Amino acid sequence: MATPQCCADPPTLNPAGGEGKVVDSFGGITAYVSGARESKAAVVLISDVFGFEAPNLRKIADKVASSGYLVVVPDFLHGDPYVPENADRPIQVWLKEHAPGKAFEEAKPVIAALKEQGVSTVGAAGYCWGAKVVAELAKANEIHAAVMSHPSFVTVEDIKEVKCPIAVLGAEIDKTSPPELVKQFEQVLSSNSGIAHFVKIFPGVSHGWTVRYKSEDAGAVKSAEEALSHMIDWFSKNLQ
Secondary structure: OOOHHHHOOOOOOOOOOOOOEEEEEEOOEEEEEEOOOOOOEEEEEEOOOOOOOOHHHHHHHHHHHOOOOEEEEEOOOOOOOOOOOOOOOOHHHHHHHOOHHHHHHHHHHHHHHHHHOOOOEEEEEEEOHHHHHHHHHHHOOOOOEEEEEOOOOOOHHHHHOOOOOEEEEEEEEOOOOOHHHHHHHHHHHHHOOOOOEEEEEEEEEEOOOOOOOOOOOHHHHHHHHHHHHHHHHHHHHHOO
16 A cells, blocks of 8 residues: 555655666666675665665665675666656556566566676565565565565565565554554564564654655654664675
8 A cells, every 4th residue: 555655755866876886787677786796695675666866775775785785776667756746647656657566577687687696695675665576576585585664565465475584674653554564564474483584663753764864854864774774684694
């Protein structure tokens, strides 16, 4: 389900931002790439509806890369991020053209390209819309570890089919994935002893807090950095 929270606090996109670089084709997809190409562990970051040019998302990519990973942020939206000001194309219309299932299929050659260049373990992290893509990858044995932050469209049935270690970072103030739903995710994961998991509901924050925070808001930055720390820790435990 998409709610107004999915589209709140849109970022000012910056195609030239970040310490990495944009490549025209990584597994057939334009992508922002950061980190050491020789790394044997990689992380695929999957954006929310605002796409891969969001400055905070690229900051996250660079910070994950600084922990030793090759990080790829594919442009699964193909230069067409959601624009809230476009009244002729509301979110439900936009979503029909950008179904997470399409991005899931496009992620497979990106992962294959990583493996072709020597990567042995691949993790994926997704935000809002991108979390659904990560769920599909985790169900399909495409990745070795997953992180979902304030997921959209992810269901209990999805969680039942997850096949790799997964962390779910939820928000206390979230109508898209409310705490009650995140707790259901945790119950399902706890009943499956074969799947390592970490679930946390962050107090006092809203849907989108990990990636759509304002840099001048010290409290928001602190909460986002805490979530990022959990994500990097999860990958350090599960990507060898």
